Amino acid sequence: GAVVSQHPSRVICKSGTSVKIECRSLDFQATTMFWYRQFPKQSLMLMATSNEGSKATYEQGVEKDKFLINHASLTLSTLTVTSAHPEDSSFYICSARSGSGGLGNTIYFGEGSWLTVV
């Protein structure tokens, strides 16, 4: 079964509204979670690294005020797309790293969330 769960799997929102996507690690604690965006027929692009209890680290070109990331607990990170526009429509995928860090820890991926902004 899935060890990282995303919710919702699909969401449609109106342009200008905000939408929140949750990423939960189901049976392990994840001090670090990663958020990716994938446009159709393209690869996964890392948006930000989310660390529990601290501010997320955003990749170059990703607007931190538009894509709000909160990692308030060891099992939950949320991505909020604020003032969504049609160009934000994409497949958003999270991953969670088990353990306290280090390259030996496994990274598990969620099932992804389709966002459509109309």
Next chain:
Amino acid sequence: TQLLEQSPQFLSIQEGENLTVYCNSSSVFSSLQWYRQEPGEGPVLLVTVVTGGEVKKLKRLTFQFGDARKDSSLHITAAQPGDTGLYLCAGRNEKLTFGTGTRLTIIP
């Protein structure tokens, strides 16, 4: 910025043929992973290679990590329609950076 270029970007071959997908970077990675992704789903890990020069086999799939840990290849023998999908390499240091992807189609 760590970039991983995959080639070819698209590949369509007949069932039973062999193929190789390449993943190249100018960066050194502590490990390199290969994933396969179906439409609308998250990527599924196929293999992790850690040591330079390492070769791993997974049934008809053979993965190799370059000696300098900058590149990798995936070779599929006797491809089957079930192998169709998006194949992604990903280099890992503190974070996981995905390659540009190879969309493979096996024609029955």
